[in-house]
Amino acid sequence: MPREVIRTDKAPAAIGPYSQAIRTGDTVYVAGQGGLVPETMQIIGPTVAEQTAQVLRNIAAILEAAGTDLAHVVKVNVLLTDISAFAEMNEVYRTFFPADPPARMTYAVRALPVGVRVEIDAIAVLPD
DSSP states (O other): OOEEEEOOTTSOOOSSSSOSEEEETTEEEEEEEOSBOTTTOSBSOSSHHHHHHHHHHHHHHHHHHHTOOGGGEEEEEEEESOGGGHHHHHHHHHHHSOSSOOEEEEEEOSOOGGGOSEEEEEEEEOOO
8 A cells, every 4th residue: 555745834844754644545644743833843832731732733734734634533642741731631632622532542751852741643534
């Protein structure tokens, strides 16, 4: 099955040797996204809430470039530098996935690249 690299200027450019996403068949694999503003590559703000919203906007932009959207996300992984921010992240997260959210794992990690406090990756399918 061929693989297609997905790129969009509406999400932050990769800060390492990886693609924003890869599409193969009917599945899109979105690389971990931090709360960076695409135009400036700066962190949106200091709070987990601000960063979570930006992360999910970035993922939505990448999914749009791949021909799908957040409603077709089937699995995500959330990385938090402080697990006590779990509820704060969830408040914002649920506004992006208001019904039937995807399967998810949430992990606490010591640190994340460029000082972000939350990183999320996603797997989505293409619409029928």
